[in-house]
Amino acid sequence: MTLTLEKRLSADELARLPDLVDDMPRVYELSEGKLIEMAPASAMHGSFAAKLTMKLLIFVENNDLGEVTAAETGYTLHRDPINGDTVRAPDVGFIRRQRFPKGLPETGYVPGAPDLAIEVMSPYDTANDIERKVAEYLRFGTRIVWVFYPQTRSVMIHTPTRIVRFTQADTLDGGDLLPGFSMALTDIFPVEPDADDSASA
Amino acid sequence: MTTAMIQAKMSVDDFEALANLPENNARTLQLIDGEVVEKMPSNGWSSMLAAFISEAFVNFVRSGKLGYVTGEGAGYRVGKDIFAPDVAYISRARLPRMPRKGFIPLAPDLAFEVISPSDTAQEVAEKVQVYLAHGVIVCVVYPESETMYVYEPDNRLTLLTRADSLTLPDLLPGFSMALADIFPVDDADQEILS
Numbered sequence: 001m002t003l004t005l006e007k008r009l010s011a012d013e014l015a016r017l018p019d020l021v022d023d024m025p026r027v028y029e030l031s032e033g034k035l036i037e038m039a040p041a042s043a044m045h046g047s048f049a050a051k052l053t054m055k056l057l058i059f060v061e062n063n064d065l066g067e068v069t070a071a072e073t074g075y076t077l078h079r080d081p082i083n084g085d086t087v088r089a090p091d092v093g094f095i096r097r098q099r100f101p102k103g104l105p106e107t108g109y110v111p112g113a114p115d116l117a118i119e120v121m122s123p124y125d126t127a128n129d130i131e132r133k134v135a136e137y138l139r140f141g142t143r144i145v146w147v148f149y150p151q152t153r154s155v156m157i158h159t160p161t162r163i164v165r166f167t168q169a170d171t172l173d174g175g176d177l178l179p180g181f182s183m184a185l186t187d188i189f190p191v192e193p194d195a196d197d198s199a200s201a
Numbered sequence: 202m203t204t205a206m207i208q209a210k211m212s213v214d215d216f217e218a219l220a221n222l223p224e225n226n227a228r229t230l231q232l233i234d235g236e237v238v239e240k241m242p243s244n245g246w247s248s249m250l251a252a253f254i255s256e257a258f259v260n261f262v263r264s265g266k267l268g269y270v271t272g273e274g275a276g277y278r279v280g281k282d283i284f285a286p287d288v289a290y291i292s293r294a295r296l297p298r299m300p301r302k303g304f305i306p307l308a309p310d311l312a313f314e315v316i317s318p319s320d321t322a323q324e325v326a327e328k329v330q331v332y333l334a335h336g337v338i339v340c341v342v343y344p345e346s347e348t349m350y351v352y353e354p355d356n357r358l359t360l361l362t363r364a365d366s367l368t369l370p371d372l373l374p375g376f377s378m379a380l381a382d383i384f385p386v387d388d389a390d391q392e393i394l395s
């Protein structure tokens with residue numbers, strides 16, 4: 001799903017893409033200057049991401065911790081004039097208040113990496129792409145990445161120092177980043193679409 | 202992933218009969234959640250990495266007469282599925298004799314899955330989940346980023362990079378494989394290794 005371009009793009013050029021090229025209806029990310037196309041999310045993906053956004057947003061607002069961004073919000077993880085910039089758009093992002101005491105910039109992408117990045121896997125996301133994305137988040141300053149796998153009802157929690165795999169029985173917490181936050185995975189994963197081995201009567 | 206979901210899920214016995222048909226001789230078929238999934242020939246690079254991994258294990262396992270190491274294509278029964286890991290190890294304690302015919306009727310103790318560009322994140326997550334539920338240590342290898350995720354059934358998960366070594370103190374005490382040995386540095390290095 002990578003568009004082939006001769007030239008590596010900068011974050012600013014990415015932001016101006018819709019003006020530069022006709023018929024640019026899609027959303028793109030930039031990984032070291034290379035365009036990565038993001039197809040519109042599936043119904044299940046979109047509703048799942050919305051639910052996560054809501055749960056996180058309520059907690060963050062109630063505790064005045066910072067900003068939560070919805071899907072397709074660009075973050076300029078890294079500027080690199082030689083190898084190309086990296087702009088990623090997590091399905092849900094969170095930035096601590098301390099980083100932007102006066103609020104997020106009115107134009108352009110969020111400068112820097114989200115403190116928490118949440119990604120929800122779709123059937124077409126490749127293993128390589130998510131592995132690379134998680135590595136970029138962590139390399140450029142993200143403190144926690146949650147990768148949700150709705151199909152297996154599991155979550156991978158990545159921090160710069162450790163990785164943990166949670167399953168349906170577990171409860172996610174926000175660690176030092178979101179003290180007091182907790183989300184039981186049974187609350188968030190959709191009801192099983194088809195009867196599981198254990199569930200079939 | 203456009204498999205029609207209407208047909209009934211296939212049993213292991215029916216799958217084995219299908220896989221043993223002469224016309225399927227040259228194919229690597231897997232049974233994943235009741236569906237037949239063909240494993241396509243992997244790219245040369247991934248396969249080369251799998252060979253390096255096998256090399257490290259074959260020497261250790263054979264010299265200690267500890268069990269069996271299989272390469273790409275060997276079918277293992279993992280619960281209701283038949284998986285074909287890229288490299289796997291099964292101890293002699295669990296499998297006294299390697300059968301000459303048919304699939305290995307048990308899950309391996311250790312499985313390596315080397316990621317290909319077409320593997321989806323969900324497929325990998327599902328496979329890992331099934332392996333873990335059946336007590337298998339799973340090592341997922343990403344050739345592009347030169348990393349290895351080691352999933353253990355007790356929910357431990359370790360990320361290894363080029364600077365690390367894989368050790369398996371509970372399963373294969375004394376074994377150690379430096380990741381630098383399985384990820385060639387560059388084209389020149391490949392020639393030296395081959």
